[in-house]
Amino acid sequence: MTVGELEQFFRLDAKARAVVEGKRRPATKLGWAVQWGTVRMLGTFLADTPLKVPAEVVEFAAEQVGVDSACAPDYLARPKTAHEHSWRSVTC
Numbered sequence: 001m002t003v004g005e006l007e008q009f010f011r012l013d014a015k016a017r018a019v020v021e022g023k024r025r026p027a028t029k030l031g032w033a034v035q036w037g038t039v040r041m042l043g044t045f046l047a048d049t050p051l052k053v054p055a056e057v058v059e060f061a062a063e064q065v066g067v068d069s070a071c072a073p074d075y076l077a078r079p080k081t082a083h084e085h086s087w088r089s090v091t092c
Contacts, residue, residue: 001054001056001057005041006056006057006060008040008041009037009040009041010033010034010036010037010040010041010057010060010061010064011064012033012036012061012064012065016033016036017064019032019036020032020033020065025074026065026067026068026071026074027067027071027072027073027074027075027077028075028081029065029067030058030061030062030065030067030069030071030072030075031050031051031072031075031081033061033062033064033065034050034051034053034057034058034061034072034075035050037057037061038050038053050075050076051072051073051075051076058072
């Protein structure tokens with residue numbers, strides 16, 4: 001993935017940052033940010049495999065939301081979370 005693609009698809013705008021701030025857990029913030037970018041890039045959530053993205057995507061999203069990227073696997077602890085994020089369609 002190029003820096004340009006990260007910037008184009010995974011850079012959080014003000015609306016997305018506001019949504020992220022509403023999430024409680026670091027892993028949920030990070031997972032949502034990754035999902036948001038995947039929707040922008042691919043046109044779909046990866047509800048069944050939300051972290052099946054390049055590592056640089058997770059790192060880029062983690063930096064923006066201010067969490068450690070090592071918490072990413074915690075997003076998978078409750079599989080329903082990723083599905084709930086997909087059900088709540090994001091229009092940011």
